[in-house]
Amino acid sequence: MSARRDEIVEAARLVFLEGGASAVTVRSVASRAGIGASTLRHYFPSQRDLHNAVFTAAFDANLHDLRIRDTTVPPRDRLLECLWQFLEAADSTEAALEAWLEGFASMVRQRATPEMRAAWTAFTRQAQVRTVAWLEILDEEGAMLPGTADRHARMLLALIDGLAVAMLVPETRPTRDQLRETLGDAVATVVTG
Incomplete structure (x- = not known):
């Protein structure tokens, strides 16, 4: 996994912890990661891809x-x-x-x-x-x-x-x-x- 992708997943995980699943949007995660929405979409073309990455990381960690x-x-x-x-x-x-x-x-x-x-x-x-x-x-x-x-x-x-x-x-x-x-x-x- 690339460092940028890891940073996005970590930002999404923090957004999830603070606001629940409904808070994990492209806009909120991109803002938290300090990147633009188009950069996030490069790594995660869909909302589903982003959620899958967050929960996969959470499962792997916990x-x-x-x-x-x-x-x-x-x-x-x-x-x-x-x-x-x-x-x-x-x-x-x-x-x-x-x-x-x-x-x-x-x-x-x-x-x-x-x-x-x-x-x-x-x-x-x-x-x-x-x-x-x-x-x-x-x-x-x-x-x-x-x-x-x-x-x-x-x-x-x-x-x-x-x-x-x-x-x-x-x-x-x-x-x-x-x-x-x-x-x-x-x-x-x-x-x-």
Whole structure:
């Protein structure tokens, strides 16, 4: 990646942190990076390209492969450890959970701005890509149960979304142990041992 491209992605990440997905526009990011919109468009021809780069960078920085390749650890434990990062991030701060809820609610109500829709699409795409990659590592070891990595990833991520929604209701909020247990049950449906 070029230094200029990296600077633009960092500027977009800061704009996102300060104002959410709807704040990540060509104009706001170009201004933050100290460049013109045409220069930004040279590196990111579309809004989608910009959002994809921001979320890819965020995933690379915050979502780790941990011990997914460590064959001394049971496959189910390794996958659970990796997937837990999604729930841990949502549970880490009220602001993180609120940002997730804002995005989710916007998609459900269909009142999302084009920027919010692009950001949500990029986020879900990156979550799918990373989860499939983990499952493919386990498949190479022969630890996957029947089904494709893509299909298993969709199911696991749908469960994680549901658990994140459950975390929003204080009166019925599952404990961390309950969340881990439920996620572990789902992992057991796709991975051996």
